[in-house]
Amino acid sequence: MRYRQLGRTGLRISELSLGTMTFGGSGPFWQGIGALDEPAAAALVSRALEAGINCFDTADGYADGDSERMLGRILAGRRAELVIATKAAFPTGPGPNQRGLSRVHLFQAAEASLRRLGTDYIDLYQIHTPDRLTPLEETMRALDDLVRSGKVRYLGVSNHAAWQIMKANGSAAVRDGVRFESAQMLYNVVQRDLEREVVPLLRDQGMGLLVWSPLASGALTGKFSRAGVAPADSRRATFEIDQLDLSRLNRCIDAVTPIAQRLEASVAQVMLAWLLSREVVTSVIIGAKKTSQLEDNLKSVDVLLTSADLAAIDDTSALPSEYPGSYIAKFAGV
Numbered sequence: 056m057r058y059r060q061l062g063r064t065g066l067r068i069s070e071l072s073l074g075t076m077t078f079g080g081s082g083p084f085w086q087g088i089g090a091l092d093e094p095a096a097a098a099l100v101s102r103a104l105e106a107g108i109n110c111f112d113t114a115d116g117y118a119d120g121d122s123e124r125m126l127g128r129i130l131a132g133r134r135a136e137l138v139i140a141t142k143a144a145f146p147t148g149p150g151p152n153q154r155g156l157s158r159v160h161l162f163q164a165a166e167a168s169l170r171r172l173g174t175d176y177i178d179l180y181q182i183h184t185p186d187r188l189t190p191l192e193e194t195m196r197a198l199d200d201l202v203r204s205g206k207v208r209y210l211g212v213s214n215h216a217a218w219q220i221m222k223a224n225g226s227a228a229v230r231d232g233v234r235f236e237s238a239q240m241l242y243n244v245v246q247r248d249l250e251r252e253v254v255p256l257l258r259d260q261g262m263g264l265l266v267w268s269p270l271a272s273g274a275l276t277g278k279f280s281r282a283g284v285a286p287a288d289s290r291r292a293t294f295e296i297d298q299l300d301l302s303r304l305n306r307c308i309d310a311v312t313p314i315a316q317r318l319e320a321s322v323a324q325v326m327l328a329w330l331l332s333r334e335v336v337t338s339v340i341i342g343a344k345k346t347s348q349l350e351d352n353l354k355s356v357d358v359l360l361t362s363a364d365l366a367a368i369d370d371t372s373a374l375p376s377e378y379p380g381s382y383i384a385k386f387a388g389v
Contacts, residue, residue, distance in 0.1 A: 072140070161201070310367055325358060
Protein backbone atom coordinates (compact mmCIF):
# COMPACT_ATOMS: atom_id res chain seq x y z
CA MET A 56 0.00 0.00 0.00
CA ARG A 57 1.25 3.46 -0.90
CA TYR A 58 0.41 6.66 0.99
CA ARG A 59 -0.36 10.09 -0.39
CA GLN A 60 -0.30 13.54 1.16
CA LEU A 61 -3.76 14.99 1.84
CA GLY A 62 -3.87 18.35 0.10
CA ARG A 63 -1.47 20.89 1.61
CA THR A 64 -1.39 19.10 4.98
CA GLY A 65 1.29 16.85 6.39
CA LEU A 66 -1.26 14.05 6.80
CA ARG A 67 -0.56 10.92 4.73
CA ILE A 68 -3.37 8.53 3.94
CA SER A 69 -3.47 5.21 2.12
CA GLU A 70 -4.32 5.39 -1.58
CA LEU A 71 -7.25 3.10 -0.83
CA SER A 72 -9.58 3.97 2.06
CA LEU A 73 -12.30 1.73 3.48
CA GLY A 74 -15.82 3.13 3.32
CA THR A 75 -18.20 1.92 6.02
CA MET A 76 -21.62 2.71 4.57
CA THR A 77 -22.27 -1.05 4.52
CA PHE A 78 -21.88 -1.30 8.30
CA GLY A 79 -25.09 -1.66 10.32
CA GLY A 80 -28.62 -0.50 9.79
CA SER A 81 -32.02 -2.12 9.42
CA GLY A 82 -34.94 -1.90 7.03
CA PRO A 83 -35.08 -2.32 3.25
CA PHE A 84 -32.83 0.64 2.42
CA TRP A 85 -29.89 -0.39 4.60
CA GLN A 86 -30.40 -4.05 3.70
CA GLY A 87 -29.78 -3.03 0.10
CA ILE A 88 -26.66 -1.10 1.08
CA GLY A 89 -25.20 -3.89 3.17
CA ALA A 90 -26.50 -3.91 6.78
CA LEU A 91 -23.43 -5.86 7.91
CA ASP A 92 -23.37 -7.03 11.50
CA GLU A 93 -20.36 -6.25 13.67
CA PRO A 94 -18.45 -9.52 13.14
CA ALA A 95 -18.73 -9.14 9.35
CA ALA A 96 -17.70 -5.49 9.54
CA ALA A 97 -14.78 -6.37 11.82
CA ALA A 98 -13.55 -8.96 9.31
CA LEU A 99 -13.46 -6.31 6.57
CA VAL A 100 -11.64 -3.82 8.79
CA SER A 101 -9.12 -6.46 9.85
CA ARG A 102 -8.31 -7.33 6.23
CA ALA A 103 -8.06 -3.63 5.33
CA LEU A 104 -5.61 -3.01 8.17
CA GLU A 105 -3.58 -6.04 7.14
CA ALA A 106 -3.37 -4.60 3.60
CA GLY A 107 -2.04 -1.29 4.92
CA ILE A 108 -5.20 0.83 4.75
CA ASN A 109 -5.01 3.54 7.40
CA CYS A 110 -8.03 5.68 6.47
CA PHE A 111 -11.62 4.78 7.32
CA ASP A 112 -14.55 6.85 6.09
CA THR A 113 -17.96 7.00 7.73
CA ALA A 114 -20.79 9.51 8.39
CA ASP A 115 -23.26 10.23 11.14
CA GLY A 116 -26.08 9.52 8.68
CA TYR A 117 -24.93 6.00 7.85
CA ALA A 118 -27.28 3.44 9.38
CA ASP A 119 -28.57 6.00 11.90
CA GLY A 120 -25.17 6.20 13.54
CA ASP A 121 -24.54 2.44 13.66
CA SER A 122 -21.66 2.72 11.20
CA GLU A 123 -19.78 5.11 13.50
CA ARG A 124 -20.56 3.00 16.58
CA MET A 125 -19.30 -0.19 14.97
CA LEU A 126 -16.20 1.45 13.55
CA GLY A 127 -15.33 2.98 16.90
CA ARG A 128 -15.59 -0.35 18.71
CA ILE A 129 -13.68 -2.24 16.02
CA LEU A 130 -10.80 0.26 15.94
CA ALA A 131 -10.53 0.58 19.71
CA GLY A 132 -6.92 0.33 20.80
CA ARG A 133 -5.49 1.35 17.40
CA ARG A 134 -6.76 4.92 17.23
CA ALA A 135 -3.40 6.73 17.18
CA GLU A 136 -2.14 5.02 14.02
CA LEU A 137 -5.31 5.53 11.96
CA VAL A 138 -7.17 8.30 10.17
CA ILE A 139 -10.90 8.51 10.81
CA ALA A 140 -13.00 10.61 8.46
CA THR A 141 -16.65 11.29 9.14
CA LYS A 142 -19.33 13.62 7.80
CA ALA A 143 -22.28 15.72 8.96
CA ALA A 144 -25.31 17.46 7.44
CA PHE A 145 -27.97 14.81 6.85
CA PRO A 146 -30.79 14.45 9.44
CA THR A 147 -29.85 12.80 12.71
CA GLY A 148 -33.29 13.13 14.30
CA PRO A 149 -36.80 14.53 13.75
CA GLY A 150 -36.13 18.06 15.00
CA PRO A 151 -35.78 21.01 12.62
CA ASN A 152 -32.28 21.73 13.92
CA GLN A 153 -31.07 18.13 13.78
CA ARG A 154 -29.82 18.55 10.21
CA GLY A 155 -27.93 20.94 7.99
CA LEU A 156 -24.77 22.98 8.46
CA SER A 157 -25.79 25.49 11.11
CA ARG A 158 -23.53 26.23 14.06
CA VAL A 159 -26.05 24.56 16.36
CA HIS A 160 -26.23 21.33 14.40
CA LEU A 161 -22.52 21.05 13.60
CA PHE A 162 -21.57 21.38 17.27
CA GLN A 163 -24.17 18.79 18.25
CA ALA A 164 -23.24 16.48 15.38
CA ALA A 165 -19.51 16.60 16.10
CA GLU A 166 -20.02 15.80 19.78
CA ALA A 167 -22.35 12.91 18.90
CA SER A 168 -19.88 11.50 16.36
CA LEU A 169 -17.07 11.67 18.92
CA ARG A 170 -19.19 9.69 21.39
CA ARG A 171 -20.19 7.06 18.84
CA LEU A 172 -16.62 6.67 17.55
CA GLY A 173 -15.22 6.48 21.08
CA THR A 174 -12.55 9.08 20.38
CA ASP A 175 -11.71 12.60 21.47
CA TYR A 176 -10.83 13.90 18.01
CA ILE A 177 -11.83 13.46 14.35
CA ASP A 178 -9.00 13.49 11.82
CA LEU A 179 -11.06 14.70 8.86
CA TYR A 180 -14.48 16.28 9.43
CA GLN A 181 -16.44 16.77 6.21
CA ILE A 182 -19.67 18.55 5.42
CA HIS A 183 -21.73 15.95 3.62
CA THR A 184 -24.04 17.98 1.40
CA PRO A 185 -24.93 21.65 0.78
CA ASP A 186 -27.38 23.45 3.07
CA ARG A 187 -29.47 26.03 1.21
CA LEU A 188 -30.53 27.78 4.44
CA THR A 189 -27.25 28.28 6.32
CA PRO A 190 -24.76 30.88 5.06
CA LEU A 191 -21.40 29.33 4.24
CA GLU A 192 -19.77 31.94 6.49
CA GLU A 193 -21.64 30.53 9.51
CA THR A 194 -20.66 27.00 8.59
CA MET A 195 -16.98 27.88 8.18
CA ARG A 196 -16.85 29.77 11.50
CA ALA A 197 -18.38 26.78 13.29
CA LEU A 198 -15.94 24.35 11.65
CA ASP A 199 -13.05 26.69 12.46
CA ASP A 200 -14.05 26.63 16.13
CA LEU A 201 -14.20 22.83 16.12
CA VAL A 202 -10.65 22.69 14.78
CA ARG A 203 -9.36 25.28 17.24
CA SER A 204 -11.01 23.38 20.09
CA GLY A 205 -8.93 20.30 19.21
CA LYS A 206 -11.96 18.14 18.42
CA VAL A 207 -11.23 18.16 14.69
CA ARG A 208 -7.84 18.04 12.93
CA TYR A 209 -8.70 18.87 9.30
CA LEU A 210 -11.74 19.95 7.31
CA GLY A 211 -13.20 18.45 4.15
CA VAL A 212 -16.17 19.09 1.88
CA SER A 213 -18.34 16.63 -0.02
CA ASN A 214 -20.82 16.90 -2.90
CA HIS A 215 -20.50 20.67 -3.37
CA ALA A 216 -20.12 22.72 -6.52
CA ALA A 217 -16.77 24.34 -7.29
CA TRP A 218 -18.11 27.84 -6.61
CA GLN A 219 -19.41 26.77 -3.19
CA ILE A 220 -16.05 25.28 -2.22
CA MET A 221 -14.20 28.39 -3.37
CA LYS A 222 -16.65 30.68 -1.58
CA ALA A 223 -16.20 28.71 1.63
CA ASN A 224 -12.41 28.75 1.44
CA GLY A 225 -12.49 32.45 0.54
CA SER A 226 -14.61 33.12 3.61
CA ALA A 227 -12.04 31.30 5.74
CA ALA A 228 -9.13 33.13 4.14
CA VAL A 229 -10.39 36.66 4.85
CA ARG A 230 -10.45 35.96 8.60
CA ASP A 231 -7.38 33.71 8.68
CA GLY A 232 -9.62 30.73 9.42
CA VAL A 233 -9.25 27.02 8.74
CA ARG A 234 -10.17 26.01 5.19
CA PHE A 235 -11.18 22.82 3.44
CA GLU A 236 -8.14 20.67 2.66
CA SER A 237 -9.96 17.97 0.71
CA ALA A 238 -13.12 17.16 -1.21
CA GLN A 239 -14.93 13.82 -1.21
CA MET A 240 -16.69 13.50 -4.54
CA LEU A 241 -18.31 11.09 -6.98
CA TYR A 242 -15.76 10.16 -9.66
CA ASN A 243 -15.25 7.16 -11.89
CA VAL A 244 -14.57 6.22 -15.50
CA VAL A 245 -18.18 6.63 -16.58
CA GLN A 246 -18.97 9.67 -14.39
CA ARG A 247 -16.24 12.25 -15.01
CA ASP A 248 -18.34 15.43 -14.60
CA LEU A 249 -16.00 16.46 -11.77
CA GLU A 250 -13.32 17.30 -14.33
CA ARG A 251 -15.15 20.34 -15.69
CA GLU A 252 -14.99 22.66 -12.68
CA VAL A 253 -14.06 20.85 -9.46
CA VAL A 254 -10.80 19.21 -10.58
CA PRO A 255 -9.31 22.53 -11.81
CA LEU A 256 -10.32 24.08 -8.48
CA LEU A 257 -8.67 21.30 -6.48
CA ARG A 258 -5.45 21.68 -8.46
CA ASP A 259 -5.45 25.45 -8.07
CA GLN A 260 -6.13 25.32 -4.34
CA GLY A 261 -3.87 22.36 -3.57
CA MET A 262 -6.75 20.31 -2.20
CA GLY A 263 -6.90 16.54 -1.95
CA LEU A 264 -9.58 14.37 -3.57
CA LEU A 265 -11.20 11.38 -1.90
CA VAL A 266 -13.27 9.44 -4.43
CA TRP A 267 -16.61 7.85 -3.57
CA SER A 268 -18.49 5.39 -5.79
CA PRO A 269 -15.37 4.56 -7.81
CA LEU A 270 -17.19 1.62 -9.43
CA ALA A 271 -20.52 3.45 -9.91
CA SER A 272 -22.19 1.27 -7.27
CA GLY A 273 -21.05 -1.88 -9.01
CA ALA A 274 -21.87 -0.88 -12.59
CA LEU A 275 -18.15 -0.77 -13.47
CA THR A 276 -17.40 -4.30 -12.33
CA GLY A 277 -18.48 -5.69 -15.70
CA LYS A 278 -21.16 -7.81 -14.05
CA PHE A 279 -24.19 -5.79 -15.20
CA SER A 280 -26.12 -6.70 -18.34
CA ARG A 281 -25.71 -4.46 -21.38
CA ALA A 282 -29.27 -3.32 -20.71
CA GLY A 283 -28.09 -2.02 -17.35
CA VAL A 284 -29.78 -4.68 -15.22
CA ALA A 285 -27.91 -4.97 -11.93
CA PRO A 286 -27.29 -8.29 -10.16
CA ALA A 287 -29.85 -8.85 -7.42
CA ASP A 288 -27.23 -8.59 -4.66
CA SER A 289 -25.65 -5.34 -5.94
CA ARG A 290 -26.14 -1.94 -4.33
CA ARG A 291 -27.45 -0.38 -7.51
CA ALA A 292 -30.30 -2.93 -7.58
CA THR A 293 -31.90 -1.08 -4.65
CA PHE A 294 -30.05 2.24 -4.37
CA GLU A 295 -29.31 4.41 -7.39
CA ILE A 296 -28.20 8.02 -6.91
CA ASP A 297 -28.39 8.91 -10.57
CA GLN A 298 -29.14 7.33 -13.93
CA LEU A 299 -26.14 6.09 -15.86
CA ASP A 300 -25.73 6.64 -19.59
CA LEU A 301 -25.92 3.01 -20.72
CA SER A 302 -24.21 3.55 -24.07
CA ARG A 303 -21.34 5.33 -22.34
CA LEU A 304 -21.17 2.61 -19.65
CA ASN A 305 -21.00 -0.17 -22.24
CA ARG A 306 -18.31 1.63 -24.23
CA CYS A 307 -16.20 1.94 -21.09
CA ILE A 308 -16.65 -1.73 -20.20
CA ASP A 309 -15.76 -2.71 -23.78
CA ALA A 310 -12.58 -0.63 -23.64
CA VAL A 311 -11.44 -1.94 -20.27
CA THR A 312 -12.27 -5.64 -20.67
CA PRO A 313 -9.40 -6.52 -23.08
CA ILE A 314 -6.98 -4.55 -20.89
CA ALA A 315 -8.12 -6.51 -17.85
CA GLN A 316 -7.79 -9.80 -19.71
CA ARG A 317 -4.25 -8.97 -20.84
CA LEU A 318 -3.21 -7.99 -17.33
CA GLU A 319 -5.00 -10.99 -15.78
CA ALA A 320 -6.94 -8.55 -13.61
CA SER A 321 -10.63 -8.00 -13.02
CA VAL A 322 -12.49 -5.18 -14.76
CA ALA A 323 -13.03 -3.58 -11.34
CA GLN A 324 -9.30 -3.61 -10.60
CA VAL A 325 -8.54 -1.79 -13.85
CA MET A 326 -11.27 0.78 -13.18
CA LEU A 327 -9.74 1.48 -9.75
CA ALA A 328 -6.22 1.53 -11.16
CA TRP A 329 -7.31 4.18 -13.67
CA LEU A 330 -8.52 6.37 -10.80
CA LEU A 331 -5.28 5.83 -8.90
CA SER A 332 -3.39 7.04 -11.98
CA ARG A 333 -5.14 10.43 -11.85
CA GLU A 334 -2.80 13.00 -10.34
CA VAL A 335 -5.58 14.81 -8.51
CA VAL A 336 -6.74 11.69 -6.62
CA THR A 337 -5.49 11.27 -3.06
CA SER A 338 -7.44 8.18 -2.04
CA VAL A 339 -10.15 5.96 -3.51
CA ILE A 340 -12.82 4.90 -1.03
CA ILE A 341 -13.75 1.26 -1.51
CA GLY A 342 -16.74 -0.34 0.17
CA ALA A 343 -17.73 -3.97 0.34
CA LYS A 344 -20.38 -6.34 1.59
CA LYS A 345 -18.14 -9.38 1.29
CA THR A 346 -14.49 -10.08 1.99
CA SER A 347 -14.15 -11.41 -1.57
CA GLN A 348 -15.14 -7.98 -2.94
CA LEU A 349 -12.59 -6.27 -0.70
CA GLU A 350 -9.88 -8.73 -1.74
CA ASP A 351 -10.52 -8.00 -5.40
CA ASN A 352 -10.43 -4.23 -4.87
CA LEU A 353 -7.20 -4.39 -2.83
CA LYS A 354 -5.36 -5.91 -5.80
CA SER A 355 -5.94 -2.72 -7.82
CA VAL A 356 -2.86 -1.11 -6.26
CA ASP A 357 -0.68 -3.65 -8.09
CA VAL A 358 -2.28 -3.16 -11.52
CA LEU A 359 0.15 -1.27 -13.75
CA LEU A 360 -1.54 0.45 -16.68
CA THR A 361 0.62 1.47 -19.61
CA SER A 362 0.33 4.85 -21.29
CA ALA A 363 -1.48 3.07 -24.13
CA ASP A 364 -3.96 1.55 -21.65
CA LEU A 365 -4.64 4.95 -20.09
CA ALA A 366 -5.06 6.55 -23.52
CA ALA A 367 -7.54 3.86 -24.58
CA ILE A 368 -9.64 4.39 -21.46
CA ASP A 369 -9.45 8.18 -21.73
CA ASP A 370 -10.39 8.21 -25.41
CA THR A 371 -13.50 6.20 -24.63
CA SER A 372 -14.60 7.96 -21.46
CA ALA A 373 -13.45 11.58 -21.87
CA LEU A 374 -16.12 14.24 -21.48
CA PRO A 375 -17.28 16.00 -24.64
CA SER A 376 -15.89 19.50 -25.11
CA GLU A 377 -17.97 22.21 -23.47
CA TYR A 378 -17.79 26.00 -23.16
CA PRO A 379 -16.06 27.77 -21.46
CA GLY A 380 -13.55 24.94 -21.00
CA SER A 381 -13.16 24.54 -24.73
CA TYR A 382 -12.45 28.26 -25.16
CA ILE A 383 -10.01 28.37 -22.24
CA ALA A 384 -8.10 25.35 -23.55
CA LYS A 385 -7.69 27.04 -26.93
CA PHE A 386 -7.09 30.67 -26.06
CA ALA A 387 -5.90 30.93 -22.44
CA GLY A 388 -2.53 32.62 -22.29
CA VAL A 389 -2.88 34.34 -25.67
